[in-house]
Amino acid sequence: MKEHILKCWPEPFQAIRRGVKPFEFRRNDRDFRVGDILKLREFDPETNRYTGAMLWQEVTYVLAEGFGVPPGFAVLGIAPRSDxxxxxxxxxxxxxxxxxxxxxxxxxxxxxxxxxxxxxxxxxxxxxxxxxxx
Incomplete structure (x- = not known):
């Protein structure tokens, strides 16, 4: 299990916080695996600064390539860290x-x-x- 610290813009960050976006679409340059922890840091592109808000999400599923996912990318199923x-x-x-x-x-x-x-x-x-x- 690895912890990945990732930048997340406000709209998707808030959707994850509310529980309506249980996935992330990411470049798969970190070898994401089920059980990894995503430390999502809210980043405001208008101010070019982090807001200080963070979410810890566990990777529950990895769909890498195929099924419409471009090479080098992955769709990650995520859920609030359960432990x-x-x-x-x-x-x-x-x-x-x-x-x-x-x-x-x-x-x-x-x-x-x-x-x-x-x-x-x-x-x-x-x-x-x-x-x-x-």
């Missing part, structure tokens, strides 16, 4: 079990800090994804 809520629950359980251990020591280990940072980053992504589904 984030499970990860939040796992983190909450981990945090509850480890909270007293970390609090008892003056300085947590680097691996504990890294795990905490990664978990909070995942929670932030999950909240963003859940906001998309509203």
């Amino acid at each position: 984030l809520l499970t990860t939040i629950k796992e983190f909450a359980r981990w945090h509850h079990l480890n909270e007293s251990t970390i609090a008892e020591r003056e300085t947590p280990s680097d691996s504990e800090i890294d795990a905490e940072v990664e978990a909070w980053t995942t929670i932030k992504r999950a909240i963003t994804t859940m906001d998309q589904l509203r």
Whole structure:
């Protein structure tokens, strides 16, 4: 599984956010595969800047060439990333079990800090994804 960071113009970005556009038509220069994650960043071509809005979508299907798809391109079936809520629950359980251990020591280990940072980053992504589904 790879994560692909992609520019997405406002109209298709908002359609994906609303759930009415469950596909992407892209140049297949990244060897897209089922299970890959697309990090779509909304880009405003009028200002030539990113808006700051992002969506995480999982590739659920890849139609590359044939069936009217030009050579070098692919139609990607996409859906909101499904594993984030499970990860939040796992983190909450981990945090509850480890909270007293970390609090008892003056300085947590680097691996504990890294795990905490990664978990909070995942929670932030999950909240963003859940906001998309509203």
